[in-house]
Structures are given as C-alpha cells and as structure tokens.
Amino acid sequence: MQQEQQSILITGGMGFFGWNAAQYLRQRGMTVHQASSALERYPSETQGSIIPLDVLNTASIQAALEKTTPTMIIHAAALSAPMTCEQQSEVAHAVNVIGTHNIANSASVLDIPLVLLSTDLVFNGDKNTLKDGFYTESDTPDARIVYGKTKMSAEQIFFERTYANKQYERWIILRTSLMFGRGVAWANGFPHFAVNLLTSGKTTTLFTDQFRTPAYIPDIAEAILQLIELEKYGEIYHCGGGERIDRVSFVERYCAIANVDKNGIIACSMNDVPNYTTRVRDVSLYSGKLHAALNGNWQPTVLDDAFRQIMSL
Numbered sequence: 619m620q621q622e623q624q625s626i627l628i629t630g631g632m633g634f635f636g637w638n639a640a641q642y643l644r645q646r647g648m649t650v651h652q653a654s655s656a657l658e659r660y661p662s663e664t665q666g667s668i669i670p671l672d673v674l675n676t677a678s679i680q681a682a683l684e685k686t687t688p689t690m691i692i693h694a695a696a697l698s699a700p701m702t703c704e705q706q707s708e709v710a711h712a713v714n715v716i717g718t719h720n721i722a723n724s725a726s727v728l729d730i731p732l733v734l735l736s737t738d739l740v741f742n743g744d745k746n747t748l749k750d751g752f753y754t755e756s757d758t759p760d761a762r763i764v765y766g767k768t769k770m771s772a773e774q775i776f777f778e779r780t781y782a783n784k785q786y787e788r789w790i791i792l793r794t795s796l797m798f799g800r801g802v803a804w805a806n807g808f809p810h811f812a813v814n815l816l817t818s819g820k821t822t823t824l825f826t827d828q829f830r831t832p833a834y835i836p837d838i839a840e841a842i843l844q845l846i847e848l849e850k851y852g853e854i855y856h857c858g859g860g861e862r863i864d865r866v867s868f869v870e871r872y873c874a875i876a877n878v879d880k881n882g883i884i885a886c887s888m889n890d891v892p893n894y895t896t897r898v899r900d901v902s903l904y905s906g907k908l909h910a911a912l913n914g915n916w917q918p919t920v921l922d923d924a925f926r927q928i929m930s931l
C-alpha cells in the first residue's frame with residue numbers, strides 16, 4: 619500500500635516501541651520525530667535529534683508541536699512496566715492518564731490525528747480464550763493491576779471527550795500485546811533481556827502460564843500508518859500477533875532460531891512467585907476488526923519470520 623508522506627511525532631520516541639517504530643517508519647519514507655522527557659539518558663551523539671517533550675509539562679508539548687508540525691502523533695510515552703506501576707501508582711496515574719489528557723488536549727485543539735497505544739492488560743485475563751475466543755473490542759475491560767487501570771482511564775479520555783476541543787474525532791486507540799522487536803542498549807525489551815542473560819551464561823525465570831499474542835513492532839507501526847491513511851478514526855482496535863503463546867515457549871522459539879542455548883531458562887508458574895502482583899493469565903487479542911478495517915491488507919508477521927528479521931537487522 620502506498621502511503622502519504624507523514625511527519626510523525628512519537629512521544630516516548632526513544633522507548634522500546636518508539637525506537638523500533640521510528641526505524642520502520644523511516645524505512646517506509648516517513649519523517650519521524652522521536653520525543654523524550656529525559657534526553658540525558660541517551661548517547662550524546664543522538665541527543666541533538668531528539669525532541670524534548672514531557673507529557674506532564676504542557677509548555678513542552680506545545681513547543682514540540684510548534685517545532686515539528688506533525689501530521690500525526692503516536693502517543694507511546696508511558697510508565698509501561700507493570701511492576702513499577704504497582705510500586706509507583708501516583709506516578710503511573712500522572713504519566714499514563716494526565717499525560718495522555720495533555721497530549722489529547724493539544725492534538726484536539728490543533729486537530730492532529732493521534733494514536734494512543736494501549737494494552738491487552740486492560741483485561742483481567744480470566745477469559746477461557748481457547749473455548750470462548752480471544753479478547754475482542756466488545757469485551758469489557760476490567761483491569762486488576764495499576765498499569766491496566768491507568769490505560770483504561772487513558773482510553774476513557776477519548777470515549778468521554780474530556781479533551782479541550784469536544785469536536786475532535788481524529789483519534790485511534792490501538793491495544794497491543796507483549797511487544798517485541800530489536801533490542802537497543804537503553805530499551806532492551808522482550809525477548810532480548812532474557813536472551814542476553816542466556817547468552818552471558820546466566821539464567822532467566824519465565825512463566826509458563828501467562829498467555830499473550832506478542833506483537834512485532836513493525837507490524838504495529840504498519841497498522842498505524844494504514845489506519846491513519848484510511849482515516850479509521852474514533853475507534854478502538856486490537857493489534858495482536860498471530861500466535862497465542864506463553865513466555866517460556868516464546869523465548870525458546872527465539873533461541874531455536876538464533877541458535878542460543880536455552881538451558882538457562884527456569885520455567886515457573888506465576889503462583890511460584892508469591893509477591894508477583896501483575897498476575898494476568900490469558901489476555902490473547904483477536905485482531906479481526908483491524909484486519910477488516912484495513913481491507914485485509916494487514917496481517918501479523920509469522921513469529922519465526924519476525925525473529926529472523928530481528929536477527930538480520
């Protein structure tokens with residue numbers, strides 16, 4: 619599909635999603651501005667190209683928008699680690715809810731298309747997905763963990779139009795699952811944190827009983843481009859990967875492709891970790907609505923092919 623040239627501002631643009639998405643979107647010919655609230659975290663040679671933007675500082679949002687004049691915003695900034703959200707619930711609420719409100723306010727006033735990245739963890743995970751089907755957009759969110767609750771509240775901003783310009787409709791909510799992509803030194807997401815431990819001779823403890831539909835970041839970025847191009851606004855879409863899988867099997871599959879010794883994997887149940895608070899059993903996402911909205915022109919990359927792509931980058 620031939621996309622219009624977009625100028626894309628990504629909040630949280632140096633995070634795991636933001637960084638991987640930026641590489642993909644530039645390859646697709648887009649202009650991408652990666653924003654960060656903490657430029658000092660990144661190598662000095664990259665800092666000059668990063669746009670300062672703290673979602674809790676409305677003046678910095680305004681300045682970033684004036685500087686970049688984006689044709690669309692991907693709002694990826696968040697406190698995204700579930701355990702950190704449990705431990706710092708006030709910060710999680712501020713960044714994930716108030717921060718989203720601030721971004722939505724500015725986007726609404728300027729009528730800039732905005733995509734909010736949300737999560738499968740808005741669901742409680744109790745559904746028997748093998749019997750009753752994966753979670754669809756019609757299922758009622760019922761997060762039991764702080765992270766999921768803050769993301770539910772962030773979604774409500776759009777449904778309730780609590781942003782400044784009540785006429786604004788050019789928003790999209792994309793709920794994705796466990797994201798994977800290429801690792802970078804400062805945003806070493808899944809599966810790299812586990813694989814790096816294994817390759818350095820250490821062990822990694824992973825759950826056998828938490829099921830997700832891991833989503834490859836280039837697939838998510840492509841879905842976003844196509845949704846914006848087709849102006850599929852005012853809706854929520856699920857964007858999961860093509861397979862329901864537990865974390866042990868996921869890392870084992872990567873190890874098989876990357877020729878990494880998997881013996882250091884310690885498989886356990888969530889119940890084996892008594893103080894593990896973000897216990898969510900199965901939040902597999904059904905992405906049929908997204909597939910249909912994009913006229914069948916989008917589908918997730920086969921897991922093993924995605925792993926091969928990551929290795930070749």
Ligand SMILES: NC(=O)c1ccc[n+]([C@@H]2O[C@H](COP(=O)([O-])OP(=O)(O)OC[C@H]3O[C@@H](n4cnc5c(N)ncnc54)[C@H](OP(=O)(O)O)[C@@H]3O)[C@@H](O)[C@H]2O)c1
Binds near residue numbers: 630632696794805807
């Ligand atoms: N990773 C997953 O598996 C997954 C799954 C579903 C949904 N999501 C959602 O996808 C989005 C991206 O996730 P991710 O894995 O890329 O998370 P990430 O690596 O933690 O990136 C998010 C970034 O947000 C930035 N941020 C934090 N506080 C900020 C603030 N006050 N103002 C502006 N930026 C701030 C941080 O970068 P700076 O320090 O540079 O500002 C952080 O690196 C999040 O909304 C997350 O909820 C993630």
